[in-house]
Amino acid sequence: MNQLLDRLLDQSMLTAVIIPLLCYYIYAKFIQNSHQVEYKRYELHSKDGIQSKWNSLDDVLRLNYHKDRNFIYQVEQPHKDIVVIPAKYVDELKNLPESKVNFLEDINERFLGEYNKMLAPGGLEDLTLTHAIKNDLTPKLGIIMQEMQEEISYAFEGTVGKCKDWTPVSPQAAVMRIIALVSGRIFVGPELNRNDIYLSNLVGFAVRTWMVTTSMRRYPKWLRPLAQYWNPEVGKVEEAIATMGNLLKPLIIGRGEMIGSHNDMLAWSMATCPQEHREDLRWQSMYQLQIGTASIHVTSTTVTHLWFDLAARPDYMRILRQEIEQLMATGGVLDKTSIPRLRKLDSFMKESMRINPFSVTGFSRKVMQDLTLSDGTILPKGITITTPVSQISMDPDIYPNPEIFDGLRFYKLREQPGNETRHQFVATNKDCLNWGHGPRACPGRFFANNEIKLIMAHLILNYDIKLPDGEMRPRNVWTEGAIVPDGTRQVLFRSRELRE
Incomplete structure (x- = not known):
């Protein structure tokens, strides 16, 4: 029986x-x-022993942009085909509700967010992070800038240090630690941000989530809900969440009802999240790791590009240093009101991002229902749309002589009457989509803008920088559409105060 x-x-x-x-x-x-798309399709991977004629997504983008920038087509990608649309549709699409075109659905589908825990702890509808950035972080930028400058000085001492003679420094490693320290100061406060376990966990989480994404893609969609339980990479993500929880526990318990006395993301998330999650270690840990994934690596990549671009063009050091010194001579400090006056530095940063965008595509959305655009173009439900950012940024009709790095390109544009507040590093429009555009544009770009300018100002005032003799600006590395600086290359630093 x-x-x-x-x-x-x-x-x-x-x-x-x-x-x-x-x-x-x-x-x-x-x-x-x-829902099938009747657009011309480009394959990027070998099939049945036949090598694809296209080496990269950017090759396909370049071909079609030069032939006809209004052409719509689809390209094979590891997670699904993407449909490349002209930038002319961006203004029409940017304000559509999430029920029609959805940014987070694309992120979730592309990176398998339900398995790598990269999305907010409350799921796609959880906007706690966005609210905290818009309603707390951005309005309080002026308050936290002194803390950021203190942390930048500390971070440079521990990474670049005092360089009496020209000293080789790995930008990728140094910048990553500087950004982690400075951002961590604003994420969790001075009690934890210099803890080595915290720093390695925060920085390493993005790598762990990517390992989950790549490993889970090997399984067919229907098997993934089960496969996650035997995938060791998923277990490593869970370990990272548990480690962060152990680190945050004394802070969360210690703050209790004194949340309002702290100006950091942990305090703001505890104050604005649902009551049941205020002291929920897993919820707060996922929230902190999501912040790190969303901000640290993007900002570090941007600053590393800037170090390479400045080292390759040392003539800009004098121009940018003069601007900063003149500003400090009148006010003495870099703060929320003086930072916007660094127009030449802002221009140099924007030009570096134009040449080195985060990705070859941008303004990506999943279409949630059949859409008919104003010119009759139909976007079927279920497709993912994107725009050719790398080609827009090199369009001579938008940017004259686009192949030439002109660090004052946008400064000169802002000098023209009526352009005083345009062409800024944080600005978004259909011709500049690095930060996205519309309501879903990156809400943290204003914090990143200040953080990057403070880091660059510290470098420019305290150091000289150049490439090793005989070397050119290192070529970028391209991986799955992302554009990242070469982590194996070095630049040379020399302290100004020791030389002078």
Whole structure:
């Protein structure tokens, strides 16, 4: 009797697992993909031993942008095909509700957010982070700038240090630690931000999430809900969340009702999150790790590009240093009101980002329902749309002589009457989509703007920088559409105070 019961239970358990997986397979295979796009398709990967003629996504973007920038086509990508649309549609699409075109659905689908825990702890609808950035971080930039400058000085001492003679420094490693220290000061406060376990966990989380993404992509969609339980990379992400929880626990308990006396993201998240999550270690840990993933690596990449660009063009050091010194001579400090007056530095930063965008594509959205645009173009439900950012930034009709790095390009544009507040580093429009555009434009770009300017100002005032003799500006590395600086290359630093 017991053996018969065990068999029945085994069969019931098997049925409970197999039937849902079979239903999901049928849905994913035949129903979910029923909306087909009738656009020309480009394959990037070898199939059946035949090498694709296209080496990269950027090759395809360049070909079609030069032939006809209004051409719509689709390109094979690891997670799904993407549909490349002209930038002319951006202004029409940017204000559509999430029920029509959805930014987070694209992120979730592209990086498998339900498995790598990269999305907010409350899921796609959780906007706690966005609210904290817009309603707390950005309005309080003036208050936290002194703390940021203190942390920048500390971070430079521990990474670049005193350089009596020309000293080689790895920008990627140095910048990553500087950004982690400065950002961590604003994320969790001085009690924790210099803790080495905290720093390595914060910086390493993005790598762990990417390992989950790449490993889970090997499984068909219908098997992923089950495969996550035997995937060791998912376990490492869970370990990172638990480690962060152990680090945050004394802070969360110690703050209690004194949350309002702290100006950091932990305090703001505790104050604005649902009451049941205020002291929820897992929730707060995921929140902190999400902040790090969203900000530290993007900002570090931007600053590393800037170090390479400045080292390759030392003539700009005198121009930028003079601007900063003149500003400090009149006010004495760099603060929220004086930072916007660094127009030449702002221009140099924007030009560096134009040449070295975060990604070859941008303004990506998943289409949630069939859309008919104003000119009759139809975007079917289920597709992912994007724009060719790398080609827009090199368009001679938008940027004359785009192949030439002109660090004062945008400064000169702002000198023209009526342009005083335009062409800024944080500005977004259909021709400048590095930060996105519309309501979903990166809310943290104002914090990043101040952080980057303070770091660059510290470098320019305290050091000289150049490339090793005989070397050119290092070529960028391209990976799955992302554009990152070469982490193996070095620049040379020399302290000004020791020389003078």
